[in-house]
Amino acid sequence: MAPILGCIADDFTGATDLANMLVRGGMRTVQLIGVPDENAPVPDADAIVVALKSRTNPVAEAVTQSRAALQWLRDAGCRQFFFKYCSTFDSTDEGNIGPVTDALMADLGTDFTVACPAFPETGRTIFKGHLFVGDQLLSDSPMRNHPLTPMTDSNLVSVLQRQTKKPVKLIQFATIEDGPEAISAEIQALKASGGGIAVIDAVLNKHLFSIDYALSDLTLITGGSGIAIGLAENYRRQGLLGEMGGADAIPAISGHAAVLAGSCSVATLGQIERFKAEHPSIGIDPLRLADGEDVVGEVLDWARSRIAAGPILVYASQPADTVREIQDRLGRAEAGALIEEALAAIAKGLVAAGTRRLVIAGGETSGAVVSALGVSGLRIGAQIDPGVPATVTIGNEPIALALKSGNFGGLDFFAKALAAMP
Structure with a gap:
């Protein structure tokens, strides 16, 4: 059986972070290092995460690697795709989150996706489009001193809009609180108004589950690992995934x-x-x-x-x-x-x-x-x-x-x- 979900992560720890979330949901997950050879066998797994080292690469290089990973995952038979970046939205005004998202959307022929790096378990939450790290705005957190991607703006709509020519909108907390149907309706309205990328507020895990329910028909999802929390349940509802159990089995290693x-x-x-x-x-x-x-x-x-x-x-x-x-x-x-x-x-x-x-x-x-x-x-x-x-x-x-x-x-x-x- 072909894998259900194909993921592209912009760094190695981010890839294992996402894979961890998928395994917790009961998806057998394999992480591949770098873009596989075109003749590489497809692992027997429900989800495949291709780990790139592209977060701080030149934009053109990051885009090329990400598109190659997407093509391999499409050839492997994946049904839905996920671009994973850091829960603190690590990037500069040049990218790489916006340019990679644009390229993946073009290759998949979709005019709409979402951006949600929220991960409440680790203190990353989004309210009114602003990203918080614990009780601090991103711009007030230690991330402002990151040596490669200093984050001095906590407004994700503004940050992402500087990286893409697509319109960047916000699905606000009040809509998220109203549940999956309200979120789905907002997504349909944004699609009808020209599409683009929607940053999504999320403060609690229950918000992520509601969001995921509304994303079941999207070709591409982008965000941190937190937004993957409810994807496995989507696939179960669609009859694509069995019940949980044994997804985290790995051999013991001594040394x-x-x-x-x-x-x-x-x-x-x-x-x-x-x-x-x-x-x-x-x-x-x-x-x-x-x-x-x-x-x-x-x-x-x-x-x-x-x-x-x-x-x-x-x-x-x-x-x-x-x-x-x-x-x-x-x-x-x-x-x-x-x-x-x-x-x-x-x-x-x-x-x-x-x-x-x-x-x-x-x-x-x-x-x-x-x-x-x-x-x-x-x-x-x-x-x-x-x-x-x-x-x-x-x-x-x-x-x-x-x-x-x-x-x-x-x-x-x-x-x-x-x-x-x-």
């Missing part, structure tokens, strides 16, 4: 364990401090990397003498002020690339030394590590924390991975993830 952190989010910085108090840890200095010093070799020598005794932590994360100083000296893109390459090389060295359980913090870092390890796909297991499942790589020598978006997880996430890995 050494390590945590690699590249995210500079406030959440990850707190998780590092908590884990450092009880486990061996070592930091990476990007300035030494820039000077050509063998930091990777030093870290691997340090790790090999300790990892058999228990999990270790390797981190490049720094507070926002320090990150800005480093970027001023090295350049934003150059600093990020140095850190990603170093952590990816360290991951390869750790796996070669027998490490089989890895926790990776940060979307860009996760993408670099997974690419360096040559991972082609992941089987998605049970949730560790909201937005983060346990996963196992597909292949002859499987590795257990937890790929965490920088902002996700509680202070004890690293220890919790290692304990939850099969």
Whole structure:
């Protein structure tokens, strides 16, 4: 049977975040890394998530990759499509959310879609078109200092309108509160008035279920993973999906364990401090990397003498002020690339030394590590924390991975993830 839902995610942790939500709904889900070869076999799954590393790529590159992923998913027989981006709408005025959405709509021949990054479980809510992170407007949250995509405007209608030539409208909270029929009626009215993209308010999970019910006939949905919360029930009502049970089954993996952190989010910085108090840890200095010093070799020598005794932590994360100083000296893109390459090389060295359980913090870092390890796909297991499942790589020598978006997880996430890995 062909997969029901085909998804395109703009980074690796975002992909596992979405896959986690689908598995929770009872959909057997496989995450593929990068655009599959045109002759690649279609996995036996209800949903397929193609994980790209396109969030901060040049617009043309992000659009090309996303269109190629869409074509593969269409050829695989998917019925509905989902473009997944971060629940904090990480982007710049140039994109990439708007341009990719425009391209996918054109290829699918649809003139209307929705944009809803709300994820109440992780504190991301939308009211009057404004995105909140916990009790703060997005523009007042730590995301305003993001090194690659600083978010200084919380009005998603304004943010998205700067990225697309399509009209961007808002389906407001009052309509959402009135339920699925009211939402469906508003969608039909927007379609009749010329289509475009509708940002949708959502504050509670019940709002997401109501929204999803009204989206059953849309060809393309865009948003964060939260908006996928009710899709499985849509497919059950349509007779496309069986009852829940066993969707999160993955094999157990044994071997050494390590945590690699590249995210500079406030959440990850707190998780590092908590884990450092009880486990061996070592930091990476990007300035030494820039000077050509063998930091990777030093870290691997340090790790090999300790990892058999228990999990270790390797981190490049720094507070926002320090990150800005480093970027001023090295350049934003150059600093990020140095850190990603170093952590990816360290991951390869750790796996070669027998490490089989890895926790990776940060979307860009996760993408670099997974690419360096040559991972082609992941089987998605049970949730560790909201937005983060346990996963196992597909292949002859499987590795257990937890790929965490920088902002996700509680202070004890690293220890919790290692304990939850099969």
